[in-house]
Amino acid sequence: MPRPAILDRETVLGTALALADADGLDALTMRAIAQRLGVTPMALYRHVGDKQALLDGIVEHLLMEIPLPDPALPWTERLRAMTAAVRASARRHPAVFPLLLQRPAVTAGARRVRDAVYAALRDAGLPEPEIARTERMLASFVFGVAASESGGRFSVDTTVIDSDLEWFGDLLTTALSRHARDGA
Amino acid sequence: MPRPAILDRETVLGTALALADADGLDALTMRAIAQRLGVTPMALYRHVGDKQALLDGIVEHLLMEIPLPDPALPWTERLRAMTAAVRASARRHPAVFPLLLQRPAVTAGARRVRDAVYAALRDAGLPEPEIARTERMLASFVFGVAASESGGRFSVDTTVIDSDLEWFGDLLTTALSRHARDGA
DNA sequence: ACCTGAACACCGTTCAAGT
DNA sequence: ACCTGAACACCGTTCAAGT
Numbered sequence: 001m002p003r004p005a006i007l008d009r010e011t012v013l014g015t016a017l018a019l020a021d022a023d024g025l026d027a028l029t030m031r032a033i034a035q036r037l038g039v040t041p042m043a044l045y046r047h048v049g050d051k052q053a054l055l056d057g058i059v060e061h062l063l064m065e066i067p068l069p070d071p072a073l074p075w076t077e078r079l080r081a082m083t084a085a086v087r088a089s090a091r092r093h094p095a096v097f098p099l100l101l102q103r104p105a106v107t108a109g110a111r112r113v114r115d116a117v118y119a120a121l122r123d124a125g126l127p128e129p130e131i132a133r134t135e136r137m138l139a140s141f142v143f144g145v146a147a148s149e150s151g152g153r154f155s156v157d158t159t160v161i162d163s164d165l166e167w168f169g170d171l172l173t174t175a176l177s178r179h180a181r182d183g184a
Numbered sequence: 185m186p187r188p189a190i191l192d193r194e195t196v197l198g199t200a201l202a203l204a205d206a207d208g209l210d211a212l213t214m215r216a217i218a219q220r221l222g223v224t225p226m227a228l229y230r231h232v233g234d235k236q237a238l239l240d241g242i243v244e245h246l247l248m249e250i251p252l253p254d255p256a257l258p259w260t261e262r263l264r265a266m267t268a269a270v271r272a273s274a275r276r277h278p279a280v281f282p283l284l285l286q287r288p289a290v291t292a293g294a295r296r297v298r299d300a301v302y303a304a305l306r307d308a309g310l311p312e313p314e315i316a317r318t319e320r321m322l323a324s325f326v327f328g329v330a331a332s333e334s335g336g337r338f339s340v341d342t343t344v345i346d347s348d349l350e351w352f353g354d355l356l357t358t359a360l361s362r363h364a365r366d367g368a
Numbered sequence: 369a370c371c372t373g374a375a376c377a378c379c380g381t382t383c384a385a386g387t
Numbered sequence: 388a389c390c391t392g393a394a395c396a397c398c399g400t401t402c403a404a405g406t
Contacts, residue, residue: 006390175355
């Protein structure tokens with residue numbers, strides 16, 4: 001008779017993410033996660049594979065958590081909202097966020113965010129062949145800002161980055177609008 | 185009588201960076217570095233502090249290695265050259281590059297690169313109060329692209345990123361030029 | 369001053385065993 | 388099916404000792 005399971009994948013990933021948020025990536029050990037769950041380290045392996053797979057799972061968890069904007073909003077507002085959401089996520093999970101840049105963006109979580117950007121860029125009037133490359137550049141920019149901010153690379157306050165983005169975001173959306181108009 | 189030193193800080197950092205380049209961050213252990221140098225692990229501690237300080241040293245080493253463009257070139261060419269240089273550095277040191285975003289940009293190596301960008305932006309005609317924030321945004325963008333590329337986040341060939349940047353770089357420098365003209 | 373050797377408190381992961 | 392316990396091959400770092 002199978003005994004009742006006391007663990008599942010989501011519980012392990014959630015606990016692991018919370019641990020990384022609180023104590024950093026170095027403290028994120030299989031043993032520490034197991035201890036938090038009142039279980040033996042080896043009990044985790046059935047549910048998350050190995051440590052590498054656990055980290056992949058946490059990154060995906062983080063991506064899935066990012067809220068997407070109301071599709072009824074203007075495209076500029078949607079990009080602005082997503083930028084804010086990514087920054088918030090990076091600040092909430094500073095240890096895990098950098099891993100996002102080190103994994104192929106081919107998962108459901110990555111597609112989910114990318115498709116929302118695609119939709120915004122289509123509504124901006126960008127020609128179809130330029131949608132994908134514009135998304136690559138914008139995502140790199142936003143992830144770069146978010147990783148720098150949460151990683152402590154900037155030596156300025158968050159509110160300064162707020163106003164940096166207000167200014168530079170306008171400059172970017174204006175340039176993209178103009179490009180869509182001239183090049184369409 | 186002090187015995188002749190067989191180790192120095194630069195040798196240790198160089199060996200460590202080469203090891204990380206070849207085998208990744210997980211393989212970058214004090215013991216493995218020591219073995220490469222034919223020495224006991226504890227011999228490293230005198231020269232590089234502890235492991236955290238070693239990583240800081242490697243990041244600084246990487247920054248110092250980035251070639252700066254000829255100041256006589258037009259500002260657009262200088263930004264283009266620095267972008268290419270940062271990408272090349274990221275591809276050469278894919279394991280270490282991400283650490284760049286996780287350390288305060290207050291070292292000599294960080295200042296060195298930043299000042300070159302400042303100079304380019306001044307020559308672009310940007311008003312002084314906007315120099316620093318523009319550098320923050322451009323550096324975040326370039327580091328984001330370089331980290332994504334070397335980290336494997338993109339699922340496209342390097343040449344595609346080349347052409348992405350050719351296009352998006354023009355869009356950016358055009359927007360900055362226009363802003364400098366209108367806002368000066 | 370510079371390096372070694374032994375030791376301590378950790379890691380991730382295997383394997384066989386229990387229920 | 389799910390978890391445990393013991394074991395293996397590693398870590399970073401301390402401390403005292405050698406030259």
